[in-house]
Amino acid sequence: MKIDQMHHVAYRCKDAKETVEWYGKMLNMDFILAIAEDKVPSTHEPDPYMHIFLDAGQGNVLAFFELPTKPEMGRDPNTPEWCQHIAYKVKDRATLIAFKEHLEANGVEVLGVTDHSLFHSIYFFDPNGHRCELACPDPEEEAMLARMDAVKWQMLEEWSQTKRAPKHAAWMHEKELAKS
Structure with missing residues (x-):
């Protein structure tokens, strides 16, 4: 038995129309479906929603x-x-930078580019206050993932015992920490 894929992830929004328009304009996401009811199908609670x-x-x-x-x-x-x-996830760093410029040109405050070694990210908030991240793979991602895979269980065990950050992968953020 195994999950095929994520069906959808759901969050709350302040305004459905504003949210559809923002995600369409800022992240080029297509609006694919709307469901509205006066009663919650799973709980039968009377509660209108979009x-x-x-x-x-x-x-x-x-x-x-x-x-x-x-x-x-x-x-x-x-x-x-x-x-x-x-x-x-976005294709590459050029796409990440293009999104950063697009978001900023449309008045969205963007944090980053942050170098996580495996990938590079920018961060911003949608109109509902949800934090969003756009990430692109580093060209050396596969080699770094293999390096991380080799220590994941040791890291988890050490964390479980100490609740302190294991140093097995400290190399990942050395460049970012050196900037601060």
Whole structure:
């Protein structure tokens, strides 16, 4: 038994139309489906909602719920903003830079490019306050992934025992840390 692929990932949004338009304009995602009901099918709870679906490429679907009868959206105050995010892969660094320029030209504040060794990323927020990441592979990604694969279980075990960052892969962020 094995999962075939992610069917969709769903988040809450403040405004369904604004969200569809923003993801279309900023990340070139197509609007592929809308479902609206007055009752939640799984729980039968009376609660009107708009459920929208966006094409995030290669069979990946990003979905949102607008819930007009619920209290205003918020964040988990115990989870840092940088932690919970949606990451999208782009082809290469040139595409990453083009997206960065496009987002900034449209008034979106962008953090990065951050060099994670395996990949390079930019970060920004959508109109709902969800943190997004665009990441492109490093040309040496395959070799670095093999290096990381060789130590993943040791790292997990050490973390499990100490709750301190194991140093097996400290090399990944040495360039970034040297900049600060």
